[in-house]
Amino acid sequence: MSGKRILLIAGDFVEDYEVMVPFQTLQTVGHEVDAVCPEKEAGETCKTAIHDFRGDQTYMESRGHNFEVNATMAEVDPADYDALVVPGGRAPEYLRTYDAVLDAVRHFFEAEKPVASLCHGPQILAAADVLEGYEMTSYPAVQAEVEAAGCSWVDGVVRDRNLVTGQAWPDHPEWLAEFLDMLGTDVDHSETIAAADD
Numbered sequence: 001m002s003g004k005r006i007l008l009i010a011g012d013f014v015e016d017y018e019v020m021v022p023f024q025t026l027q028t029v030g031h032e033v034d035a036v037c038p039e040k041e042a043g044e045t046c047k048t049a050i051h052d053f054r055g056d057q058t059y060m061e062s063r064g065h066n067f068e069v070n071a072t073m074a075e076v077d078p079a080d081y082d083a084l085v086v087p088g089g090r091a092p093e094y095l096r097t098y099d100a101v102l103d104a105v106r107h108f109f110e111a112e113k114p115v116a117s118l119c120h121g122p123q124i125l126a127a128a129d130v131l132e133g134y135e136m137t138s139y140p141a142v143q144a145e146v147e148a149a150g151c152s153w154v155d156g157v158v159r160d161r162n163l164v165t166g167q168a169w170p171d172h173p174e175w176l177a178e179f180l181d182m183l184g185t186d187v188d189h190s191e192t193i194a195a196a197d198d
Contacts, residue, residue, distance in 0.1 A: 003030040004082035004183050009073075009101060009124070010037050011091030016048035016064030017169040018087035018118050023067075025176055026085070029185055034071035034081070038098045041072045049089050051119075051168070058141065059168075061090075073100060078107040083183060088119025088139060088168070096127035106130060109162070116179040118166045122146045125163075136165040 006026055010019050019035070026033050037046050048064030078084075084105065086092070095101050105128040108115050117125055122138040123145060125131050132150035136158050143153045157166045157174040164182060166175035180187065 003032055004185075005080060006031050006033045006083045006085060007076065007078060007081040007104065008033055008035040008085040008087070009095060009104065010035050010046050010067060010069060010087065011095045012037075012047050013049040013090040014046055014067065014087050015089030015091075015119060015169065016050045016067075017172070018089060018121075019046075019048060019067050020065070021169065021172055022085050022087065022116070022118075022176065022179075029180065029187055031183070031185070033085075034076060035067070035069045036071050036073035036076055037069050038073050038095065038100060040069050042070055044069060046091070051089065053168075053170075078104045079111075081108075081113070083114040083179075084108040084116070085179075086115065086117040086121035086124055088117075088121045090120070092120045092123040096124045102128040112162045114162050114164070114179065114182045116164045116175065116182075118171065118175060119168045122165060125149070134163055135160045136163060137167050138165060139167055 023033055045066035045068050048067050050062045050064040051059040054060055109130040119139040126146050126149035134151040135154055136151050137154050138146050147153050157171050159178045164178040
């Protein structure tokens with residue numbers, strides 16, 4: 001398997017796990033991931049938010065880490081990338097106001113390239129007007145918004161054509177597995193297991 005070039009769009013108060021886990025996991029299996037944020041340059045950081053589920057009617061939020069973007073959005077061309085990741089958190093509600101973000105998202109859908117989005121990330125997809133006719137999911141509180149954009153909302157991780165969606169970071173194992181499959185990533189654990197047994 002040759003590694004893919006993946007664009008990840010982040011912003012201040014992106015959900016901590018939803019940006020860190022995909023970013024690191026995709027690199028671990030050999031993909032190159034460029035994380036960008038409008039108006040930030042490579043080496044600058046986004047503040048993250050940790051969303052926790054503790055039995056309340058909605059999630060609880062606390063300050064997370066600083067996530068360093070490793071590319072500059074103004075300098076990247078979406079055509080140079082094989083796939084897109086759009087994490088959730090509070091960032092999507094303001095990221096969807098940037099034309100550059102919406103144009104990037106539209107490129108991946110028009111070219112039918114793999115897109116993975118989680119939690120509130122589909123707010124950006126809805127604003128880009130790319131969800132017509134898709135079956136997908138999102139954080140449940142975003143259901144009405146994405147349905148208004150023309151999709152059929154489903155409870156659980158969903159893969160439809162070039163799009164894989166999940167509801168929140170607890171979906172990471174299934175959501176990432178579907179995205180890795182979509183990318184054609186074959187993870188071989190046999191060598192790791194053999195090395196550990198030596």
